[in-house]
Amino acid sequence: MILAPAATFGVAEFVLLPRLQAKLALPPADAHAKAEAAPAAADEPEEGAADKEEKGGHGGKEGKEAAGGPNYEFSNVVVNLAGTMGTRYLKTSFIVTGVGGKNLRGTFEGQKAKLTDITLNVLSSLTLADLEEPGSKNVLREKLVAAYNQALGKRLVEQVYFSDFVIQ
Structure with missing residues (x-):
């Protein structure tokens, strides 16, 4: 034992x-x-406060590129959970980080509709039981990274970091 x-x-x-x-x-x-x-890297430009939050669909998105590397933020994404007949939902915000010095923000903004749809599909396919499992956030991270990289046709997304995760 x-x-x-x-x-x-x-x-x-x-x-x-x-x-x-x-x-x-x-x-x-x-x-x-x-x-x-x-x-x-010293040659990476820092983003100012000019980035504004955009709202629409099931949640707003705010893209930013930090000095530490490329990233894109999904803010206040709300989806109904599968198998709950619309009575339970997930509200989350997370940051997607990129690989190396690639322009993740530009790629995500250029394909915003496609990547938002992928995000909503992955999140809304989850059941309440899925989210109650130990390590469910890690599994969800892996699903999102794999879905984004598959949709983009190359390994551009490295990690997903949740800043907000509420199940109601």
Whole structure:
């Protein structure tokens, strides 16, 4: 009984995560941590306060490119959960970060309708039971990253970070 948690951690850390990273073509966790610790390139322009929030459809979106790397923010996305007959919903805000110095913001704004539809489809396919599972946000992150990269036809999206996640 004492070794079960250690064995579970070992299997997850050294077997499952490397396989998942290889399948999704993600960099190892060490490389991701090093990339986040690296300072931003001096030639990247910083965005000012000129970005305005846009509202429409099931939620507003606000795109920004931070000094630490390209990203795009989805704000106040609201969807009905599957299997609840419209009685339960998910309201979330999250930031999508890009790979390397690629222009994620420009790509997302250029294909806003398509990527918003993908976001709504992924989120509205979730059931209340899906969201109550342990680690459900991590699974949802992976689904969104995979859906965006598949729709864009290349590995442009690296991670999704939730800033708001409310189930009602």
